Structure formats: structure tokens, C-alpha cells
Amino acid sequence: MIQTVILKINGMHCSSCSMNIDGELEDTDGVIKADTSYAKAQISVEFDESKISLEKIKGIIKTVGYTAEEKI
Numbered sequence: 001m002i003q004t005v006i007l008k009i010n011g012m013h014c015s016s017c018s019m020n021i022d023g024e025l026e027d028t029d030g031v032i033k034a035d036t037s038y039a040k041a042q043i044s045v046e047f048d049e050s051k052i053s054l055e056k057i058k059g060i061i062k063t064v065g066y067t068a069e070e071k072i
Contacts, residue, residue: 002032004046005054011066012038024064028052042071 012018018036021043025034030051036043045057061068 001049002046003049003054004044005057006042006044006071007058007061007068008071009036009041009043009061009066009068012036012041014038017066018043020064021061021066024060025057028057028060031057043068 009018009021012021015038018038021036022034025031025045030048031045032048033046034043035045043061047054047057058068
């Protein structure tokens with residue numbers, strides 16, 4: 001099942017940060033699209049939950065150097 005989630009991203013300091021996150025996620029099996037906005041400090045991720053979990057996505061973002069949390 002395809003799901004889209006919006007997460008708050010902490011730790012970005014420039015627009016290159018958002019490109020790093022997008023690139024890393026879009027190279028991951030199960031992630032269909034990643035759209036990170038430095039200005040909004042958030043990411044919209046479209047993914048196949050049968051291939052990758054939200055926790056795994058958060059973990060990938062953490063390995064790149066940022067933290068992600070679900071928006072309330």
C-alpha cells in the first residue's frame with residue numbers, strides 16, 4: 001500500500017541539506033518520492049509500506065545527519 005507522510009526535519013542549515021535527504025531516500029527501495037523543503041523544515045515522503053517502514057525512513061534521515069518527527 002502506498003502511503004504519504006509529512007515529517008518535520010531538524011538540523012538542516014541550507015538547501016543542500018534538503019537535496020542530500022531527498023537523494024538518500026530516493027535511492028532507497030520502497031521510497032517512491034521524497035520532497036524536502038528547507039524553508040518549511042519538512043519532508044513529504046511517498047513510500048510503499050510493504051517494502052519500507054516509516055521508522056526505517058526516519059533512520060535513513062538520521063544516518064544523513066538530521067532528525068525527523070511526525071508533524072502534529
